[in-house]
Amino acid sequence: MSSLVIAGQLVRRMLGTRKDIFFSLLLPAIVLAVIIGFVASQQDRAAVIEVTNKDQGSFGKAVVERLQQEKKFTIKWLNDETEEQRKESVMDEKADAAIFIPANYSSQLLSGKQPKLAMYRMNEQLWNASLALSLQAETARQHHAALLLQSSHALNEHHLTALLDKREQLIRADQTPTALGIAKEQPITVGIMLLFVLILATRSISLVMEDREKRTMARMFAAPVRAVDIAVGNFLGSVATGTMQLLIMVGLSCYAFGYDPGFSPAMLFLVLECFLFAAVGLCSAIAGLVRNGIQLGQISNLIITPTCMISGCFWPVSFMPDYMQKLANATPQLWAIEAINRLSMGHGLHNAVMPILILVLFAAVLLAFGAVVLRPSRGAIGS
Structure with missing residues (x-):
């Protein structure tokens, strides 16, 4: 008391x-x-991401398809722009981030190299760090598939595309939801x-x-x-x-x-x-x-x-x-x-x-x- x-x-x-x-x-x-x-x-506002794809191969298109699956972003496709213009767009705050896929992206993969995608952002935030890791994972997945086919002397665009499609189907089949809700x-x-x-x-x-x-x-x-x-x-x-x-x-x-x-x-x-x-x-x-x-x-x-x-x-x-x-x-x-x-x-x-x-x-x-x-x-x- x-x-x-x-x-x-x-x-x-x-x-x-x-x-x-x-x-x-x-x-x-x-x-x-x-x-x-x-x-x-x-924070709830959808981030605006400008994407320029200079690559004419199927692997640049695969990266584009991966970006299209990101429903929480607003994607703007600007295929006639340069990498420098993408950088300036972010610096002028016209976009929250910009991604540039180089013209030799697919050719580097077919030669056994691991290409890099250019991603520009003003500062490090949770959403853009997650997006950058997702892009790195996609590039690494394509590179590892290319090394696998190169060791069997079957590295070409057709075989690499088929292998990536098969791995994508296996990944999707193994994905099971563990929780109801969104983090x-x-x-x-x-x-x-x-x-x-x-x-x-x-x-x-x-x-x-x-x-x-x-x-x-x-x-x-x-x-x-x-x-x-x-x-x-x-x-x-x-x-x-x-x-x-x-x-x-x-x-x-x-x-x-x-x-x-x-x-x-x-x-x-x-x-x-x-x-x-x-x-x-x-x-x-x-x-x-x-x-x-x-x-x-x-x-x-x-x-x-x-x-x-x-x-x-x-x-x-x-x-x-x-x-x-x-x-x-x-x-x-x-x-x-x-x-x-x-x-x-x-x-x-x-x-x-x-x-x-x-x-x-x-x-x-x-x-x-x-x-x-x-x-x-x-x-x-x-x-």
């Missing part, structure tokens, strides 16, 4: 007036929902949400830090209240405020501004709520290592921003070196993103249980550490 009283007092301090409710509760959640809706709409890996949108949750947790913990500076916490520990009740009360108060803002943010993002996470908004709220637990624990652990609110803000920035960067909040973890990918496992943001990705692939809540449990474990360990180090010294309590 003492924990609920302490939690209620913390909530009243944060949302005690109408001005606090608007500026501290409603406005941040509404602004974030608008940002998420805008970013999601930009919607949106690191920027999810990263904005997680960063918002961390900022919420930092603000609520700053009030606890203020109690410590003004010796209010020392008087609480001198009262006939258990230390665990004080720690749980501060935790519940921080979580209660964050939960209200998460409800507003998720509700507006999904139902008012058209954000589609690829699964139920209720499941998105559940993952963010579990991450909120871990975020409050992380901020309370940080608060226990500093002496005042100014240091808390400085240390939080030094910890929150780098951990968001290496955990995949702004770009996929797969883009980073191996040692950084291993380091990312020690951040709660990675496991929140992992849970969201599993849910977006249609795997169901049961397959997201493990990362959610890891988030809860993060919260328990960090909160226990924070509760110990945030406790005032015996001298402060006695005075």
Whole structure:
């Protein structure tokens, strides 16, 4: 019961007036929902890709057919343009990417060489990196088939085309769907949400830090209240405020501004709520290592921003070196993103249980550490 009283007092301090409710509760959640809706709409826009095929052989046409299967892109065929014009088109932002198939593409394959396709893009993003890998895989498939026929002295256009068609049929026959749904890996949108949750947790913990500076916490520990009740009360108060803002943010993002996470908004709220637990624990652990609110803000920035960067909040973890990918496992943001990705692939809540449990474990360990180090010294309590 003492924990609920302490939690209620913390909530009243944060949302005690109408001005606090608007500026501290409603406005941040509404602004974030608008940002998420805008970013999601930009990500959902089909990328425009300009393609020029100078090759007259059947293998250049095979690459073209492969590109035609990519339904999530808008393909523009410009066969009279040069490679330099394709590059300039991307630099002038007339296209999101450009692909140039050289005139000797088929002839290089027939001579046993592995040709390269030119792909131009302004920056590295998830969709264009995936497309580049797909094109590399198609070129490698044609090259390996050519080497196989060359070893049997049967390398010609007819035999190579027949072998590629047969391999394509075998690949399609072996493809079986493993999940119902589409993987919607949106690191920027999810990263904005997680960063918002961390900022919420930092603000609520700053009030606890203020109690410590003004010796209010020392008087609480001198009262006939258990230390665990004080720690749980501060935790519940921080979580209660964050939960209200998460409800507003998720509700507006999904139902008012058209954000589609690829699964139920209720499941998105559940993952963010579990991450909120871990975020409050992380901020309370940080608060226990500093002496005042100014240091808390400085240390939080030094910890929150780098951990968001290496955990995949702004770009996929797969883009980073191996040692950084291993380091990312020690951040709660990675496991929140992992849970969201599993849910977006249609795997169901049961397959997201493990990362959610890891988030809860993060919260328990960090909160226990924070509760110990945030406790005032015996001298402060006695005075």
